[in-house]
Amino acid sequence: MEESDDERRTWDENQIRKYDIKMKSVPKHSFVDPIVMEIMLEGRPVIITDSKMVEPAAKWNLKYLARHMGNTNCNVIVSKDHNFKYYDDKCVQKAVRAKFVPPHKKVTMKIGEFVDKIKEMSPGGERLYLQQALTHSVGTEIVKDFLQFKWDYIKGIQKEMGWGSLTSNLLLIGMEGNVTPCHYDEQENLFAQVKGYKRILLFPPEQFECLYPHPVWHPHDRQSQVDFDDPDLTKFPKFANAMAQEAIVGPGDVLFIPNYWFHHVESLQNGGYTVSVNFWYKSKSTGAVAYPLNATQKMAIMRNVEKMLVDALRDPDEVGPLLRNLTLGRYH
Ligand SMILES: CCC[C@@H](CC(=O)O)C(=O)C(=O)O
Ligand SMILES: [Zn+2]
Numbered sequence: 001m002e003e004s005d006d007e008r009r010t011w012d013e014n015q016i017r018k019y020d021i022k023m024k025s026v027p028k029h030s031f032v033d034p035i036v037m038e039i040m041l042e043g044r045p046v047i048i049t050d051s052k053m054v055e056p057a058a059k060w061n062l063k064y065l066a067r068h069m070g071n072t073n074c075n076v077i078v079s080k081d082h083n084f085k086y087y088d089d090k091c092v093q094k095a096v097r098a099k100f101v102p103p104h105k106k107v108t109m110k111i112g113e114f115v116d117k118i119k120e121m122s123p124g125g126e127r128l129y130l131q132q133a134l135t136h137s138v139g140t141e142i143v144k145d146f147l148q149f150k151w152d153y154i155k156g157i158q159k160e161m162g163w164g165s166l167t168s169n170l171l172l173i174g175m176e177g178n179v180t181p182c183h184y185d186e187q188e189n190l191f192a193q194v195k196g197y198k199r200i201l202l203f204p205p206e207q208f209e210c211l212y213p214h215p216v217w218h219p220h221d222r223q224s225q226v227d228f229d230d231p232d233l234t235k236f237p238k239f240a241n242a243m244a245q246e247a248i249v250g251p252g253d254v255l256f257i258p259n260y261w262f263h264h265v266e267s268l269q270n271g272g273y274t275v276s277v278n279f280w281y282k283s284k285s286t287g288a289v290a291y292p293l294n295a296t297q298k299m300a301i302m303r304n305v306e307k308m309l310v311d312a313l314r315d316p317d318e319v320g321p322l323l324r325n326l327t328l329g330r331y332h
Contacts, residue, residue: 011197011248015268017179019201019228026202026247026255031153037160040256043296045202047247048254053153054192054277056145058251061195062115062273065173068141069111074132076114079104083229084129085181087219100219118175118273129180130173134277138171154190154279163188164282172276174198174267182211182224182264184299187280189257193249196267196274200255201244203262205295208302210242211262216306217316228264259283260296 027044029036031051039046077084085103109117114130121127132138134146146169158166167187174196182201191200203211212235214220226232226239233240244264247255257263267274286297293301309319 011250011268011271015197015271016199016248017229017266017269020231021201021228021242021244023201023244023246026200026245028247028253031254037157040157040161040258043258043294044204045245045247045258045261046256047249048256050252051150051153051254052252053150053190053254054194055150055252056148057192057194057275057277060142060145060171060275062118062173065142066112066115068139070139072111072132072138073108074111074114074130076107076109077104077129077131078107079127079129079178082127082177082179083181084127084178085220085223086183087223088221089219102219114173121175127175127178129175129178130171132171134169134171157190158281161188161281162284164285167280167282170278170280172274172278174274174276176267176271176273177269178267178274180265182226182228182262183222184213184260184262185222185257185280186259186283188259188283189281190279191249191255191257192277192279193251193253193255194275194277195251196271197248197250198274198276199266199268200247200249200257201264202247202257203242203244205260205262205299207242207262208295208299210236210238210240212236212239215316215319216303217310217319224262260299 026047027035027039028047028049029039031048031053036046036048083103087100087102089100089102111130114128118128134142136143138146157163176196182203184205211224212226214223214225216222226236231239248268249255289297306319309322310316313319313322
């Protein structure tokens with residue numbers, strides 16, 4: 001994967017993975033256009049162009065990062081295929097953990113080692129995905145660049161949206177073709193694309209029933225059970241009704257991914273490595289609850305019911321039978 005300064009200025013269709021999913025485009029507007037805030041305030045995704053929000057990161061190519069992040073122990077995921085399906089191996093009950101086979105390895109390595117490894121990667125071989133929180137530990141030059149992000153603009157959005165605190169920024173360096181499979185996060189996300197192109201498929205919380213997330217107690221909590229490369233429509237019939245909103249983002253674009261919106265993210269194939277920086281915020285506190293409840297609130301309620309049942313029943317295997325006894329033939 002050669003370092004080329006004349007990075008691709010655009011992309012073409014054959015770099016995009018083909019899925020049998022109906023889709024429409026995410027709106028794309030300049031940061032100066034008031035419609036951007038209108039769309040965000042409605043809780044809908046939008047691609048924001050020309051903001052220069054993370055302009056200082058435009059120089060974050062592998063050479064620069066290796067030079068200035070050299071001593072940082074970076075979190076890197078190693079996968080045997082193109083999928084990097086997140087799993088949480090910390091708060092997992094022993095019984096569940098015993099049955100769970102992690103789909104990939106999580107390792108730490110210096111960025112120099114990461115750069116060497118991705119350069120020698122062979123097609124079909126192991127893939128790497130560096131996912132490192134940007135904290136003071138990433139080195140003074142990187143911190144300096146970070147502090148020169150357009151924080152007035154960023155904080156303006158945070159304030160107008162009524163978001164809580166900025167919880168973290170992840171630096172994401174992916175190999176071409178890497179996929180983060182469909183999942184949702186419980187935070188608002190300003191997703192800044194720095195280098196290369198990514199395609200994101202987004203689905204609103206209303207489509208929860210089409211995407212079948214794993215149970216909340218499962219290591220793959222929040223991740224869809226549907227394999228987009230080979231969907232099992234017998235097990236997940238409503239996936240056929242899913243309608244995606246597609247965003248293709250390149251250097252300088254920022255995508256708003258609203259809290260609880262499902263998203264699938266891929267680094268375009270044959271597009272070289274990608275660099276992104278995300279900004280995760282605590283969502284607006286719900287305050288007075290207005291009825292009818294929206295889909296996001298209903299997803300939060302379902303999560304709380306599942307958690308309560310797991311705590312009460314202790315055995316996750318008893319949750320399904322109890323919910324079936326509660327609903328089948330009674331709530332239709
Ligand atoms: C670990 C976070 C990965 C990221 C998707 C991607 O860029 O591969 C994402 O899902 C998010 O920013 O919410
Ligand atoms: Zn995410």
